[in-house]
Amino acid sequence: MIETVEGTFDVLPARFVKPNRVYQQIERWHLVESAAREAFRRYGIEEIRTPIIEKLELFERGVGTETDVNKEMFTFETREGSERIALRPESTASVVRAYIQNGLFNHTGLTKLYYIGAQFRHERPQKGRYRQFAQLGVEIIGQSDSPAIEAEVFEMLTWFFKELGISDTQLLLNSVGDEKCRPNFIAKLKESLKDKLPHLCGNCHRRYETNPLRVLDCKVESCQPYLNQLPRLTDMLCEECDAHFKELCAMLDERAIAYRITPRLVRGLDYYTKTAFEIVGGGKLGSQNTIVGGGRYDGLSEILGGPPTKGFGFASGIERILISLPDDSVARAKESPALFIAYLGDAARKHSFALARRLREEGVSVVVDLEGRKLKKALALADNLGANYALIIGDNEIQSQSYTLRDMQKSAQKTCSEAEIIAILKKD
RNA sequence: GAGAGUGUAGCUCAGUCGGUUAGAGCGCCAGGUUGUGGCCCUGGAGGUCGUGGGUUCGAGACCCAUCACUCUCCCCA
Numbered sequence: 001m002i003e004t005v006e007g008t009f010d011v012l013p014a015r016f017v018k019p020n021r022v023y024q025q026i027e028r029w030h031l032v033e034s035a036a037r038e039a040f041r042r043y044g045i046e047e048i049r050t051p052i053i054e055k056l057e058l059f060e061r062g063v064g065t066e067t068d069v070n071k072e073m074f075t076f077e078t079r080e081g082s083e084r085i086a087l088r089p090e091s092t093a094s095v096v097r098a099y100i101q102n103g104l105f106n107h108t109g110l111t112k113l114y115y116i117g118a119q120f121r122h123e124r125p126q127k128g129r130y131r132q133f134a135q136l137g138v139e140i141i142g143q144s145d146s147p148a149i150e151a152e153v154f155e156m157l158t159w160f161f162k163e164l165g166i167s168d169t170q171l172l173l174n175s176v177g178d179e180k181c182r183p184n185f186i187a188k189l190k191e192s193l194k195d196k197l198p199h200l201c202g203n204c205h206r207r208y209e210t211n212p213l214r215v216l217d218c219k220v221e222s223c224q225p226y227l228n229q230l231p232r233l234t235d236m237l238c239e240e241c242d243a244h245f246k247e248l249c250a251m252l253d254e255r256a257i258a259y260r261i262t263p264r265l266v267r268g269l270d271y272y273t274k275t276a277f278e279i280v281g282g283g284k285l286g287s288q289n290t291i292v293g294g295g296r297y298d299g300l301s302e303i304l305g306g307p308p309t310k311g312f313g314f315a316s317g318i319e320r321i322l323i324s325l326p327d328d329s330v331a332r333a334k335e336s337p338a339l340f341i342a343y344l345g346d347a348a349r350k351h352s353f354a355l356a357r358r359l360r361e362e363g364v365s366v367v368v369d370l371e372g373r374k375l376k377k378a379l380a381l382a383d384n385l386g387a388n389y390a391l392i393i394g395d396n397e398i399q400s401q402s403y404t405l406r407d408m409q410k411s412a413q414k415t416c417s418e419a420e421i422i423a424i425l426k427k428d
Numbered sequence: 429g430a431g432a433g434u435g436u437a438g439c440u441c442a443g444u445c446g447g448u449u450a451g452a453g454c455g456c457c458a459g460g461u462u463g464u465g466g467c468c469c470u471g472g473a474g475g476u477c478g479u480g481g482g483u484u485c486g487a488g489a490c491c492c493a494u495c496a497c498u499c500u501c502c503c504c505a
Contacts, residue, residue, distance in 0.1 A: 001478095006496075018439070059505080072503070090505035119505085124429080126499060135505095203502080268504060287500070315505075344463060379465040394463060408465070 007123075007131025014330045023322040027333040032164065032321050033116060036136050039160045040114045043152065045138055048113040050094040052120075056084040061303055062093030062271065074120045074131075087120035092297070092313055093304070095139045100306035110142035110149070116318075127286035128320045137294075139313035145298060147248035149312050150275050154257050157279065157292060157314070165326045168282030169291060171258065174233060174265040175245040176213070178273045178298070181238035186212050188231050196226040216264040232263040244274050267293070271300045275312065281324045291324060292316040336386030337367040338425050342378035344394035352393050355403075355418065364425045383408060388428060391421065 004010065014025040022028060040047070056075055074087040088094055095113055098104075104111045116136040125131060138156075140149050154171065161169055177185060189212050193200075197208060201220040208215060218227060237245060252259055267276045272295040279292035294314025301309035339359065343352040349372070356368045367385060369378045375392065382390040392404040392413075405421055406413035416424065 003496075016438095062505085072505090088505095092505070121503090121505080123503070124501095125497085129504085288504085290504080293504080342464085375463050376461075376465075381465085383465040390465080392463070396463085404463085406464075411465085413464085 005131070007125035009130065013335075022325070022330075023319040025322070025330055027330045027335055028322045028325055029318070030335070031325070031329055031333045032318060033136075035160060035163045036114075036116060039156050039163070040138070042159075043112070043156045045112040045114045045140075048095060048098060048115055049117070050088075050091065050098050050115065052088055052118060053085050054088055054094055054097070056086040058093050058097055058304070059086055059089060062096075062269075062300065072122050074122050089121050090119055090315060091115050091117070091135065091137055092139060092300070092315065095137075095313075096141065096297075096300050096304055096306070096309075096311065099139075099141050099309070100301060100304060104141070105307055105309060110140055110144060112138070112140050114138045126288060128288040128317065128323055130319060134318040135315045136318055137313060137315035139311060141301070141309055141311045143310065145244070145274070145296065145310040145312075147244055147251055147275075150248050150296070151251035151255060151257075153312065153314065154252060154259075154277075155255050158257055161279075164321070165329070166281070166321070166324045168324075169279050170260060172262040172265050172278045172280060173249075173252075173259045174262050174276045175237055175241055175274050176233060176266055176272055176276045176295070177237050177241050181236060181241055185231065185233055185236045188236065189213070189215070192230050196229070199223075199226050211268075213266045214268065217266050227264065230264075233266075234261065234263050241274055248275060267295050271297045271303060273298045277314075279316075281320060284323050285320055288320065290317075291320045334386060336388070337365045338387070338428060339364060339366045339389045339391055339421075340378070340382035340385060340387035341366060341368045341391045341393065342373070342375055342382065343369065343392075344375060347395065347398060348393045351398050355391075355393070358418070359422065359425070362422050362426065364422065379406075389425065 009021075009024055011024050011026050011029055014027050017024045037047075056073070059073065073089050076085055077083065078085060095115065099111060099113075114137065117134060118132055119135050120132055122131060123129060138153060140153065157171075161167075176182065190208070193208055193212070193215060197205065200208075200215070200223050201218065203220070204215050204218050204223055207218070216227060216230065216233075234245065249259070249261075262278075265276055265278060274296040276295040277293070278290050281289050281291040285291070292314050293316075294312070296310070296312045298310045300311055301307060341352045341356055343349050352368055356366045359366050367382075367387065369381065373381065379390055387408055390406040390408055392406065397403045400415075402415045402417050403421065404413055405416045405424065
């Protein structure tokens with residue numbers, strides 16, 4: 001048997017999905033995608049779709065070649081061998097590229113874009129981490145770096161998770177400074193780390209050389225006491241970054257949005273400035289429990305060859321949201337037919353197909369028995385499909401031009417005309 | 429890239445010390461009712477025991493390899 005490649009999966013109706021593979025349930029995807037699109041609509045954020053493949057160079061420049069990003073990308077060469085292509089590992093770089101390439105900076109006001117789509121990373125799969133995964137994200141690009149941008153996005157995310165019934169989340173907030181204050185901090189950090197280094201783990205030693213900021217993020221238990229003694233980013237921000245951060249916190253307070261300042265939260269990539277944040281999810285997730293990650297990236301446009309531009313955005317792993325949804329989500333998102341038509345005999349069969357078409361033209365979702373089952377079997381199928389109503393058509397019904405409409409939940413049935421059927425089904 | 433665990437029917441799982449024809453519950457199919465689903469009763473189908481090798485008189489079980497899944501480390505754009 002030929003199976004899906006490692007770290008990928010099919011998404012299909014919930015009744016076909018193995019228990020505990022909730023991220024494969026299409027109803028959950030629809031729930032999350034429609035809530036997201038509604039959130040974006042309310043906040044005036046418009047959709048952008050960028051290609052799944054991009055020139056490798058885009059991601060190399062965007063995220064820097066220092067990181068492991070390279071080896072974790074799916075890449076290939078064009079047949080001519082002249083171009084190196086990557087399956088997108090994230091979308092921020094693509095969106096900023098599109099912003100530049102399409103000249104969006106020539107339009108007035110902030111550019112507020114969202115995307116929903118597949119991303120690819122060549123990593124070992126585990127809970128909430130797959131090789132093909134989906135993210136939904138927002139990028140707010142323009143000339144302003146007002147913290148009102150961040151505050152509004154956090155407000156939207158609050159609504160979004162509330163709408164989905166996901167309550168056990170936490171907003172972790174930090175500022176990673178900018179090109180003015182961060183170098184000072186890194187110098188201080190390295191100095192402070194020197195005498196603690198012998199006590200720290202191997203990873204910390206490596207990061208001390210390659211990316212000292214990430215030492216702060218180490219999760220090894222034995223490192224924690226020493227890490228707590230390190231200087232705090234938020235204590236060493238330059239005037240501008242400090243003011244930005246304080247203003248953002250005040251705006252969140254005004255909106256009654258809960259957050260936790262997490263001085264040791266850093267982002268992996270170089271282009272982030274000022275605001276950095278994560279939203280972590282609850283107990284249904286394993287160790288991969290970051291449900292949203294993002295931050296401000298005021299220098300990224302220039303790195304990609306565009307005009308000086310500021311930006312703020314986030315990306316959210318859809319599979320992790322799906323795993324975090326309440327257990328009854330699929331029931332609430334039920335996508336079963338409103339009406340199942342069962343018939344008896346050839347005349348009724350023809351009649352059923354014609355009636356089904358008329359009902360569908362009225363916007364009713366209708367499933368007709370296509371296999372000529374016995375009535376008993378047809379009703380069992382209607383039950384199995386979760387149809388709200390079953391319509392029974394036999395010679396009697398054709399004669400009288402009225403049908404037996406059975407409410408499957410109540411097990412009650414009555415005789416209805418076509419117009420009455422339409423009225424009842426449109427009401428639901 | 430590293431480690432640990434798991435892999436038996438559509439699903440959830442049992443299968444003793446290596447021993448006859450591999451089981452259960454649920455689901456599925458048929459019948460009990462040729463115009464009525466769920467409950468009940470009767471019967472039935474469905475398995476190369478992940479795959480390939482090996483040990484053995486004999487392997488679902490033991491060994492090796494491999495693939496996949498799960499979880500963790502790593503990394504996290």
